[in-house]
Amino acid sequence: MVTPGKTSGTLRFMTCVAAAMIMSLTACSKEGEKATAPASQKYVIQNTGSDTMVNLVQSWAERYAQLVPTVSVEVSGGGSGTGIAALINGTVDIANCSRQMEPAEIQKATQNTGKDPQKFVVGYDALAVYVHKDNPLDAISIDQLAEIYGEGGKYDKWSQLGVANKACDSDEIIRVSRQSNSGTYHYFREALLGNARDFRLGSRDLHGSKDVVELVGRTPCAIGYSGMGYASEAVKTLKIARKTGENAYSPNIEATLDGTYPIARPLYMYTLGPPTGEVRKYLEWIYSEAGQTIVKESGYVPVPEADRQAALARLGAAR
Amino acid sequence: MADRRRFEVLGELIIETVIRLCGISAIIFVFGIFFFVFREGSDFLFHQLNFVEFFTSPEWYPTSVSHKRYGVLALMAGTTSVTVLAMLIAVPFGLGAAIYISEFCSPRLKETFKIVIELLAAIPSVVWGFIGLTLMNELIIKLFNAPIGLTVLNGGIILALMSVPVIVSIGEDALKAVPDSYREAAEALGATRWQLTYKVLLPAAKNGLLAAVLLGVARAIGETMAVLMATGHAVKIPTSLLDSVRTLTATIAAELGESPVHSDHYQVLFIIGILLFSITFMVNLTADLIVKGIKNK
Numbered sequence: 001m002v003t004p005g006k007t008s009g010t011l012r013f014m015t016c017v018a019a020a021m022i023m024s025l026t027a028c029s030k031e032g033e034k035a036t037a038p039a040s041q042k043y044v045i046q047n048t049g050s051d052t053m054v055n056l057v058q059s060w061a062e063r064y065a066q067l068v069p070t071v072s073v074e075v076s077g078g079g080s081g082t083g084i085a086a087l088i089n090g091t092v093d094i095a096n097c098s099r100q101m102e103p104a105e106i107q108k109a110t111q112n113t114g115k116d117p118q119k120f121v122v123g124y125d126a127l128a129v130y131v132h133k134d135n136p137l138d139a140i141s142i143d144q145l146a147e148i149y150g151e152g153g154k155y156d157k158w159s160q161l162g163v164a165n166k167a168c169d170s171d172e173i174i175r176v177s178r179q180s181n182s183g184t185y186h187y188f189r190e191a192l193l194g195n196a197r198d199f200r201l202g203s204r205d206l207h208g209s210k211d212v213v214e215l216v217g218r219t220p221c222a223i224g225y226s227g228m229g230y231a232s233e234a235v236k237t238l239k240i241a242r243k244t245g246e247n248a249y250s251p252n253i254e255a256t257l258d259g260t261y262p263i264a265r266p267l268y269m270y271t272l273g274p275p276t277g278e279v280r281k282y283l284e285w286i287y288s289e290a291g292q293t294i295v296k297e298s299g300y301v302p303v304p305e306a307d308r309q310a311a312l313a314r315l316g317a318a319r
Numbered sequence: 320m321a322d323r324r325r326f327e328v329l330g331e332l333i334i335e336t337v338i339r340l341c342g343i344s345a346i347i348f349v350f351g352i353f354f355f356v357f358r359e360g361s362d363f364l365f366h367q368l369n370f371v372e373f374f375t376s377p378e379w380y381p382t383s384v385s386h387k388r389y390g391v392l393a394l395m396a397g398t399t400s401v402t403v404l405a406m407l408i409a410v411p412f413g414l415g416a417a418i419y420i421s422e423f424c425s426p427r428l429k430e431t432f433k434i435v436i437e438l439l440a441a442i443p444s445v446v447w448g449f450i451g452l453t454l455m456n457e458l459i460i461k462l463f464n465a466p467i468g469l470t471v472l473n474g475g476i477i478l479a480l481m482s483v484p485v486i487v488s489i490g491e492d493a494l495k496a497v498p499d500s501y502r503e504a505a506e507a508l509g510a511t512r513w514q515l516t517y518k519v520l521l522p523a524a525k526n527g528l529l530a531a532v533l534l535g536v537a538r539a540i541g542e543t544m545a546v547l548m549a550t551g552h553a554v555k556i557p558t559s560l561l562d563s564v565r566t567l568t569a570t571i572a573a574e575l576g577e578s579p580v581h582s583d584h585y586q587v588l589f590i591i592g593i594l595l596f597s598i599t600f601m602v603n604l605t606a607d608l609i610v611k612g613i614k615n616k
Contacts, residue, residue, distance in 0.1 A: 081577030
């Protein structure tokens with residue numbers, strides 16, 4: 001009979017595919033370890049982490065490659081958690097994070113590698129709240145966002161916010177969120193709800209900063225949050241107030257630095273132990289005026305002058 | 320002469336060993352994977368997991384600061400709803416196509432169909448997911464006036480399209496395996512083609528067709544990338560076809576990369592892996608037992 005042979009053939013094929021995947025996985029982790037060692041011709045800096053920062057870090061790497069051809073910065077995203085996990089395992093030189101490392105994570109990294117993680121604030125990101133461009137809403141408050149996103153929140157229709165969202169027939173607020181271990185998710189939850197309350201289930205949890213903006217741009221009923229650098233033509237960036245009735249501010253450089261924009265956060269780079277050699281030179285360049293201009297060009301907020309000088313002094317002291 | 324003989328014997332021995340190793344390797348890999356998945360999740364599974372919460376709570380809060388909850392009911396409901404819908408669409412279409420290709424169409428058309436269906440099977444799942452995310456999303460919003468098109472319906476249709484080729488090719492094999500003497504006997508008795516199919520071929524090939532369907536089910540349950548993109552990825556027990564859901568596989572894909580190794584969250588994701596493994600294992604076992612049923616007849 002033909003059928004039994006076909007069945008086991010399919011089974012065996014599936015196991016082979018699985019086996020190949022496992023092999024390639026182990027191969028990948030080995031490569032990661034090898035690459036930290038200086039290559040014979042080019043010095044390679046491994047740089048992994050935050051999805052929010054990946055565009056910025058990529059621009060830095062590209063510009064730096066033109067300036068210093070002997071050093072190559074290899075950038076990958078995956079999320080702050082991925083970067084921190086790689087730092088704990090000692091497989092990266094610099095981990096990009098849109099949140100601080102937790103004490104338990106720092107302890108783990110020290111235990112594993114024998115070096116203390118060093119924190120560098122390399123810029124700021126204002127988290128923007130986006131709606132579809134046809135949505136008449138202009139401003140929203142943190143309280144209102146908490147009632148939209150929070151567990152047990154009372155808003156699930158646009159009309160409850162006093163918004164006549166004509167493009168959205170069902171009037172339902174479609175919450176767009178991020179996967180539960182992204183740095184952006186953590187920060188947004190903390191800013192809205194503190195640590196005691198969770199997000200309401202049933203939000204569309206997307207897997208990247210850009211995906212959020214894209215889905216909101218396609219969906220008239222949607223509201224979503226993402227880095228302010230990801231704004232596009234199809235979405236509208238809302239002004240945000242701390243409390244309902246107070247002044248609302250747009251996410252921009254001034255409002256972020258003077259603290260009037262309520263949901264802004266520092267962007268971090270972590271190294272294992274005080275940076276030395278090429279990694280230190282790279283960080284010094286990031287803190288240079290040229291490096292900080294790229295922060296601005298990528299849609300983020302550069303480090304204030306005093307902090308920039310302090311960071312350079314700290315890097316210089318490690319020399 | 321003797322030399323040549325010795326060479327042949329030796330060659331035969333080597334080839335035999337290699338082939339035997341290939342056969343055994345399949346078994347080793349299956350058990351190796353099972354062992355690995357089980358080992359990663361076992362600590363949490365035996366010592367901390369609250370089984371009642373795990374299977375009955377729809378609350379999936381793996382990274383909550385104040386109150387972590389690991390309930391997979393909503394995720395199982397997501398997987399079930401998408402799979403059931405996919406099968407409701409794929410089984411009639413798949414079996415219908417198998418019957419048509421095997422019994423009704425001309426030999427030349429048959430070859431064309433088989434090539435096209437194999438082509439359908441070769442489309443990568445991420446491409447299906449992309450179609451779901453862009454094309455189907457907008458189509459569903461327009462047709463049903465839904466607030467969002469990433470729904471059970473979207474995922475179900477995409478999965479159906481992905482499992483149809485499996486059902487067609489295995490179903491067609493099962494029908495081909497029915498001896499021609501059955502067909503000749505039925506036609507000699509004056510049966511029409513439809514009567515022949517309905518009264519003779521379907522009963523004769525029913526085990527093989529059932530196996531085809533079950534393998535289609537296994538394909539649908541195990542699919543990850545396409546459903547991750549097409550279902551909206553929302554933890555929710557669906558009440559209509561236009562609700563977004565999240566499946567077990569998509570949860571693993573989305574969260575495993577960022578959960579610290581050996582943390583509770585990581586281990587729970589592996590327990591979901593064990594759950595999925597058990598489900599697909601049962602489905603495949605059922606399919607195999609049914610196929611064995613044919614042999615014994």
